[in-house]
Amino acid sequence: MKTFNPQAIYFEKNICEYELGKELLKKYENIPKFEISNHNNIEEMRTKQNKEFPYMKQNLIIGTRKAHKFVPNHKVSDYLVPYTSSGCTAICLYCYLVCNFNKCSYLRLFVNREEMLNRILKASNKDFNQNNKESVFEIGSNSDLVLENTITGNLVWTINSFLSNPNQKGFLTFPTKFDMVDTILNLDHKGKIIVRVSVNPEDIINKVEFGTSRLSDRINAINKLSQAGYKIGILIAPVIFLDNWQELYGNLIKTLEDQLSPEVKKNVFFEVIFMTYSYVHIKINEEAFPNTINLYDKNKMTGRGRGKYMYKNELRKEGEKFFKEYLSKHFPNNKIVYIV
Numbered sequence: 001m002k003t004f005n006p007q008a009i010y011f012e013k014n015i016c017e018y019e020l021g022k023e024l025l026k027k028y029e030n031i032p033k034f035e036i037s038n039h040n041n042i043e044e045m046r047t048k049q050n051k052e053f054p055y056m057k058q059n060l061i062i063g064t065r066k067a068h069k070f071v072p073n074h075k076v077s078d079y080l081v082p083y084t085s086s087g088c089t090a091i092c093l094y095c096y097l098v099c100n101f102n103k104c105s106y107l108r109l110f111v112n113r114e115e116m117l118n119r120i121l122k123a124s125n126k127d128f129n130q131n132n133k134e135s136v137f138e139i140g141s142n143s144d145l146v147l148e149n150t151i152t153g154n155l156v157w158t159i160n161s162f163l164s165n166p167n168q169k170g171f172l173t174f175p176t177k178f179d180m181v182d183t184i185l186n187l188d189h190k191g192k193i194i195v196r197v198s199v200n201p202e203d204i205i206n207k208v209e210f211g212t213s214r215l216s217d218r219i220n221a222i223n224k225l226s227q228a229g230y231k232i233g234i235l236i237a238p239v240i241f242l243d244n245w246q247e248l249y250g251n252l253i254k255t256l257e258d259q260l261s262p263e264v265k266k267n268v269f270f271e272v273i274f275m276t277y278s279y280v281h282i283k284i285n286e287e288a289f290p291n292t293i294n295l296y297d298k299n300k301m302t303g304r305g306r307g308k309y310m311y312k313n314e315l316r317k318e319g320e321k322f323f324k325e326y327l328s329k330h331f332p333n334n335k336i337v338y339i340v
């Protein structure tokens with residue numbers, strides 16, 4: 001995977017009050033910089049045309065995170081936690097961050113990481129003391145922390161800092177589409193980090209997930225992480241119902257069975273998520289990537305409010321049946337946490 005070299009840095013002035021802020025300013029001292037008052041509202045970016053989307057992704061925005069609301073969740077984690085980044089340098093044509101941030105789904109880094117991790121530590125201790133429960137905190141719902149780690153080292157810092165406290169409680173989890181995991185393999189993670197690697201058929205990665213890691217590299221990363229003692233989940237996500245979806249996903253599941261280590265196969269769990277799409281995606285993708293596949297299929301999709309689309313119920317049911325059957329055939333002892 002190529003190192004990310006930003007074309008320009010947009011930064012909030014107070015980042016130099018933080019250790020990571022200083023580090024990043026030094027690291028990118030030769031890159032053009034523009035001071036901004038708020039990473040949430042960069043007028044110059046908001047007014048850019050949709051077709052400029054891929055160039056906007058070459059910028060790096062650095063600020064501090066101001067909103068810290070934990071959102072209760074009931075899937076793999078107990079809470080979704082805003083953490084050290086949002087957005088990403090890759091371009092997946094369906095990325096839900098695009099629909100949340102419109103054109104502004106470029107990578108934003110937040111340098112007040114001590115404050116954010118302290119909030120998690122406090123919440124995890126509270127849950128343990130009040131409910132005798134070790135909660136799971138999802139720290140990667142707004143970005144890809146494996147990718148971010150190649151720029152900030154934040155994943156290494158987070159795992160070390162989270163687990164260095166002798167009274168530490170709870171677990172951290174994050175999903176990724178990247179394979180650059182070597183820097184976390186030797187950390188003393190104490191089995192309290194759950195890495196969920198997202199996979200798709202290679203054909204879909206090529207056509208839709210630009211700038212992410214190859215399927216074979218993601219599978220290698222899973223095997224390495226498992227060998228290093230990490231708890232592993234596999235997200236088959238998002239499932240895209242192309243015309244030959246059964247063949248594509250059937251082959252994907254067989255490939256996983258063939259290439260995952262016995263250790264992974266013993267313990268891994270699955271999540272399956274069907275793609276959702278939106279009017280914002282349609283507009284940006286047709287203007288920024290006119291030659292790419294059109295993921296909106298009016299025969300297979302239906303509206304679900306506010307310019308958003310999902311696959312029709314009959315297709316979702318067919319998909320659910322397919323994944324249940326295929327996964328239980330090839331991974332008979334593994335849990336499917338949900339199919340949505």
Ligand code: SF4
Binds near residue numbers: 090095096142177212
């Ligand atoms: S890797 Fe994840 S965060 Fe980045 S563009 Fe793809 S879906 Fe979005």
